[in-house]
Amino acid sequence: MRYRRFFDTMEVPRHRRRFMRLERRxxxxxxxxxxxxxxxxxxxxxxxxxxxxxxxxGYELIKAIEDLTGGAYAPSPGVIYPTLTMLEELxxxxxxxxxxxxxxxxxxxxxxxxxxxGPALQAMLARLPAxxxxxxVMPIRRAMENLKTAxxxxxxxQAATPETVRKATDMIDDLVRKIExx
Numbered sequence: 001m002r003y004r005r006f007f008d009t010m011e012v013p014r015h016r017r018r019f020m021r022l023e024r025r026x027x028x029x030x031x032x033x034x035x036x037x038x039x040x041x042x043x044x045x046x047x048x049x050x051x052x053x054x055x056x057x058g059y060e061l062i063k064a065i066e067d068l069t070g071g072a073y074a075p076s077p078g079v080i081y082p083t084l085t086m087l088e089e090l091x092x093x094x095x096x097x098x099x100x101x102x103x104x105x106x107x108x109x110x111x112x113x114x115x116x117x118g119p120a121l122q123a124m125l126a127r128l129p130a131x132x133x134x135x136x137v138m139p140i141r142r143a144m145e146n147l148k149t150a151x152x153x154x155x156x157x158q159a160a161t162p163e164t165v166r167k168a169t170d171m172i173d174d175l176v177r178k179i180e181x182x
Contacts, residue, residue: 042124048114055105
């Protein structure tokens with residue numbers, strides 16, 4: 001009890017308070033921010049799943065995961081290659097070197113581990129973002145850029161008349177209503 005009262009009444013130094021506030025706001029349990037696409041251990045199972053489909057190089061795995069998540073997540077080489085090394089050390093994958101590239105193939109031990117992770121794998125695949133990839137929205141981004149360019153050229157360089165501004169605003173508002181009705 002005696003020590004507890006001492007620490008309860010102890011004043012936290014000013015330079016520590018700032019970090020305590022940041023931890024509270026941006027810590028593990030904060031409500032804002034982005035969520036994780038893959039949870040702990042999911043990447044290992046996903047890599048096993050992909051090399052079970054077909055032998056792949058590390059770069060091919062990065063692209064396959066990016067395609068699988070619709071562009072929402074692309075693991076970095078600093079994540080993929082250590083995972084592949086771990087799978088190789090566990091005997092779940094074997095690498096064949098050809099030149100500077102290493103082709104990874106699943107082993108019998110890896111197939112057993114993948115089969116044991118079946119329900120978790122299916123749950124993870126169902127959880128992955130099923131939205132359209134980057135390529136699907138590229139025409140929309142191009143059209144948005146064209147609209148911005150047209151507005152800058154028509155309204156930016158000169159003093160636009162109130163009538164021109166009103167017409168452009170009405171056209172954009174009409175387009176927004178049409179898009180919302182889709």
